Amino acid sequence: MANESTRVSDSARAAGQPEGGRELTGAEIVCACLQREGVDVVFGYPGGAILPTYDALCRSGGIHHVLTRHEQGASHMADGYARSSGRVGVAIATSGPGATNLVTGIATAMMDSSPLVCLTGQVSTTVLGSDAFQEADVLGITMPITKHNVMVTRVEDLAEILHEAFAIARSGRPGPVVVDLPKDVQLARTLYDPDRPLPVVPVKTSMTPLDAEIEAARNLIAEARRPVILAGNGINISGASEQLRRLAEDTGIPVSLTLLGKGAFPEDHPLSLGMMGMHGDAAANLAIQAADLIIALGMRFDDRVTGTLSTYAPKSKKIHVDLDRSEIGKNVAVDVGVVGDLKAVLTRLLVGIAATVDEGWTAQIREWKDHSKTLDVVHQPCDGRLWAARVIRDLCELTDGEAVTVTDVGQHQMFEAQYYTHRRPRTLITSGGLGTMGFGLPAALGAKLAQPHEEVWAIVGDGGFQMTLAELATAVQEQIAVKIAIINNGYLGMVRQWQELFYEERYYATPLANPDFCKIAEAYGVPSVRVSQRRDVAPAVAWCRSVNDGPCLVEFVVESHDVVYPMVPAGAALDEMIRRPARASTMAGVSR
Amino acid sequence: MTPAPNAEMSGSQTSGSQTLIALVENRPGVLNRVTTLLRRRHFDLLTLSMGRSEDPDRSRLTLTVGGGSAGARRVADHLIKLVEVLHVEPLFDQPAVRRDLALIKIRPDAAELPAVNALCSAFRARIVDVSPGSTIVEITGEQSKIERFVALLTPYGLAELARSECVAMCRGASGFGASDHSVGQTTSQTTSQTTSSTSPNPTS
Numbered sequence: 001m002a003n004e005s006t007r008v009s010d011s012a013r014a015a016g017q018p019e020g021g022r023e024l025t026g027a028e029i030v031c032a033c034l035q036r037e038g039v040d041v042v043f044g045y046p047g048g049a050i051l052p053t054y055d056a057l058c059r060s061g062g063i064h065h066v067l068t069r070h071e072q073g074a075s076h077m078a079d080g081y082a083r084s085s086g087r088v089g090v091a092i093a094t095s096g097p098g099a100t101n102l103v104t105g106i107a108t109a110m111m112d113s114s115p116l117v118c119l120t121g122q123v124s125t126t127v128l129g130s131d132a133f134q135e136a137d138v139l140g141i142t143m144p145i146t147k148h149n150v151m152v153t154r155v156e157d158l159a160e161i162l163h164e165a166f167a168i169a170r171s172g173r174p175g176p177v178v179v180d181l182p183k184d185v186q187l188a189r190t191l192y193d194p195d196r197p198l199p200v201v202p203v204k205t206s207m208t209p210l211d212a213e214i215e216a217a218r219n220l221i222a223e224a225r226r227p228v229i230l231a232g233n234g235i236n237i238s239g240a241s242e243q244l245r246r247l248a249e250d251t252g253i254p255v256s257l258t259l260l261g262k263g264a265f266p267e268d269h270p271l272s273l274g275m276m277g278m279h280g281d282a283a284a285n286l287a288i289q290a291a292d293l294i295i296a297l298g299m300r301f302d303d304r305v306t307g308t309l310s311t312y313a314p315k316s317k318k319i320h321v322d323l324d325r326s327e328i329g330k331n332v333a334v335d336v337g338v339v340g341d342l343k344a345v346l347t348r349l350l351v352g353i354a355a356t357v358d359e360g361w362t363a364q365i366r367e368w369k370d371h372s373k374t375l376d377v378v379h380q381p382c383d384g385r386l387w388a389a390r391v392i393r394d395l396c397e398l399t400d401g402e403a404v405t406v407t408d409v410g411q412h413q414m415f416e417a418q419y420y421t422h423r424r425p426r427t428l429i430t431s432g433g434l435g436t437m438g439f440g441l442p443a444a445l446g447a448k449l450a451q452p453h454e455e456v457w458a459i460v461g462d463g464g465f466q467m468t469l470a471e472l473a474t475a476v477q478e479q480i481a482v483k484i485a486i487i488n489n490g491y492l493g494m495v496r497q498w499q500e501l502f503y504e505e506r507y508y509a510t511p512l513a514n515p516d517f518c519k520i521a522e523a524y525g526v527p528s529v530r531v532s533q534r535r536d537v538a539p540a541v542a543w544c545r546s547v548n549d550g551p552c553l554v555e556f557v558v559e560s561h562d563v564v565y566p567m568v569p570a571g572a573a574l575d576e577m578i579r580r581p582a583r584a585s586t587m588a589g590v591s592r
Numbered sequence: 593m594t595p596a597p598n599a600e601m602s603g604s605q606t607s608g609s610q611t612l613i614a615l616v617e618n619r620p621g622v623l624n625r626v627t628t629l630l631r632r633r634h635f636d637l638l639t640l641s642m643g644r645s646e647d648p649d650r651s652r653l654t655l656t657v658g659g660g661s662a663g664a665r666r667v668a669d670h671l672i673k674l675v676e677v678l679h680v681e682p683l684f685d686q687p688a689v690r691r692d693l694a695l696i697k698i699r700p701d702a703a704e705l706p707a708v709n710a711l712c713s714a715f716r717a718r719i720v721d722v723s724p725g726s727t728i729v730e731i732t733g734e735q736s737k738i739e740r741f742v743a744l745l746t747p748y749g750l751a752e753l754a755r756s757e758c759v760a761m762c763r764g765a766s767g768f769g770a771s772d773h774s775v776g777q778t779t780s781q782t783t784s785q786t787t788s789s790t791s792p793n794p795t796s
């Protein structure tokens with residue numbers, strides 16, 4: 001349609017029609033703008049108030065619409081699409097219940113800085129505010145969970161607003177933008193100029209740090225003896241992983257990652273400290289608490305990362321680099337704050353960078369890492385039971401750590417983070433900030449559509465899978481070759497873990513009477529296999545990898561009484577971790 | 593260097609009220625957006641007034657917030673992220689005019705009127721309505737002056753109080769947007785130019 005409209009507008013001009021394009025309906029303008037933004041796929045669910053746009057999508061061709069089974073699926077798919085590719089994901093829903101069903105996905109994207117444009121139908125402007133059929137205050141509802149939202153009330157403004165929405169979603173710190181489209185605006189006609197310059201988002205605050213600020217950071221690094229780098233999602237968003245690797249290698253400073261930072265630095269690198277935080281590697285948490293300098297890059301000192309703030313990294317000076325000024329000093333006081341794009345800042349910082357990392361520090365970190373290994377379940381003799389951690393480690397080895405993994409939320413998510421070694425940015429997609437159960441399957445579908453050449457695994461719990469499992473039908477209808485690993489422990493495992501450790505093992509509202517997941521898969525037309533023995537893991541993974549014409553599913557029936565270690569309990573300092581008991585056979589709740 | 597609001601700081605940095613001025617696009621829903629942000633971030637909003645500015649496309653907000661200068665800086669850093677907020681400036685201790693307008697309805701006895709009149713002239717307040725049994729007094733001034741005045745009028749039967757809350761303007765020619773602390777675009781600049789709290793400012 002972009003081509004067509006360009007062509008027609010050319011001929012319209014030739015025919016003496018006024019400059020500025022030809023007349024289109026609002027719905028047609030929506031399609032033209034999506035195409036101009038390079039959108040190839042949208043995720044959505046139709047209804048009365050958005051039907052004009054659906055009809056225009058049908059007539060325009062060129063944009064592939066994925067029909068989800070719930071609008072939450074649409075917003076998570078758009079999010080997975082955006083996270084895996086860096087492009088803006090687009091979700092469409094009708095007014096009222098359609099729009100409110102998007103909400104969880106929008107909030108999820110907001111917390112993790114993922115660029116979305118959500119188009120919602122709305123009742124006509126003539127009845128706005130009258131409690132019309134399927135009217136909901138979508139602007140009001142989504143205001144606190146969007147980077148920006150806007151209702152289009154005049155068709156003449158539509159193109160500008162839509163392009164602005166894309167620009168806002170992807171500029172600076174990315175985030176979701178909702179555009180509410182009253183039905184009469186979709187039906188109204190106006191001149192559309194396909195060549196009109198695209199709006200740019202004005203830069204309101206300086207993103208170019210002063211030389212003095214960079215110099216101050218460089219000086220702190222030069223003075224440090226026990227430094228650590230803490231890298232987050234900002235590195236991935238900025239595309240700065242190469243600069244991060246050079247910073248580490250040029251200085252010898254070890255790197256720890258946040259959950260969303262995974263992929264920013266190769267985890268098999270000798271300078272990798274592993275993940276930090278509540279279920280982080282002990283070595284990383286111990287290093288942070290003992291460090292004399294924290295170099296925080298594109299991370300936001302989330303409470304899951306810091307533990308109790310008053311005891312966090314007490315011996316260290318802190319450098320914090322982030323694109324978002326409001327993050328600097330928000331949770332943790334810093335000595336040098338630098339506001340700017342990570343890639344640009346690191347490129348400047350690297351010039352003349354030098355550090356003298358204490359040899360004792362490097363040795364100490366090695367010792368911590370080695371000690372962690374001795375406690376690790378995957379380094380202990382196989383006892384015949386299937387541990388979730390082993391499933392993940394096996395999957396990592398069988399896929400050479402090269403798959404794109406998309407997780408749900410819970411124990412399996414933390415096992416993924418601990419046992420799947422990521423080397424490339426955008427290869428772990430997970431809901432970190434909001435912790436949204438039900439995210440995994442739909443986000444994986446979006447990720448696979450965005451990156452069809454990647455091997456995409458959805459790693460989901462038996463609980464969270466059931467929140468959005470209807471999207472299996474979407475996967476089948478669209479023949480999306482995503483591989484689904486259900487880590488079935490028969491419990492809301494992460495909550496069960498808290499009940500075990502902090503609520504005297506009162507397992508209330510956490511045991512799950514589950515359906516037969518393989519029969520469910522079969523009913524949806526998804527081939528599947530169930531695995532409950534370690535020796536069957538590799539053949540099942542190999543089989544799954546051979547299925548390329550659509551989705552497939554492996555149900556891993558794992559130990560139910562399992563605990564994610566280490567764990568920093570609520571209210572504790574980061575180095576006050578509950579460690580895995582020395583031998584697997586003495587693990588809580590398990591007796592031989 | 594970017595300040596660290598949570599660093600160990602003296603009292604005035606983390607407590608006491610501060611004034612901020614913001615210019616926002618004159619569009620429906622902008623005030624809702626600002627207050628939604630202030631509420632959800634649990635900022636300590638003390639007063640907010642919104643009205644027209646010299647530019648019909650822009651509204652001007654004056655906010656007073658608790659939490660000292662660090663609190664004001666945090667509010668500014670978050671407000672400027674709203675697309676429709678064009679410019680924010682915490683005033684800190686810049687010389688500025690801060691004014692609040694109050695209408696005060698009292699019910700003095702006839703015998704009390706001379707005392708009320710005397711109070712009004714001492715405070716440069718005006719009686720703007722005298723009706724049987726009630727009188728409306730108008731006063732403008734700094735918040736503390738109004739509070740003292742209201743306290744002195746209260747014995748005369750305080751019936752109603754309506755306040756505009758603080759509106760503020762910096763003194764001097766350099767004006768809005770010239771300070772080191774301002775973030776965003778100033779009225780006199782086009783969208784391609786920006787000021788920021790990190791750029792050295794020749795005029796201040």
Ligand SMILES: Cc1ncc(C[n+]2csc(CCOP(=O)(O)OP(=O)(O)O)c2C)c(N)n1
Pocket residue numbers: 408409410411412413435436437438460461462463464465487489491492493494495
């Ligand atoms: C939508 C939503 N509801 C509730 C929670 C709280 N919660 C966090 S983890 C978890 C259990 C997840 O169980 P499951 O999906 O089986 O994964 P497991 O922990 O067993 O691996 C729950 C209920 C959440 N994160 N999201």
Ligand SMILES: [Mg+2]
Pocket residue numbers: 410461462463487488489490491492493
């Ligand atoms: Mg479970």
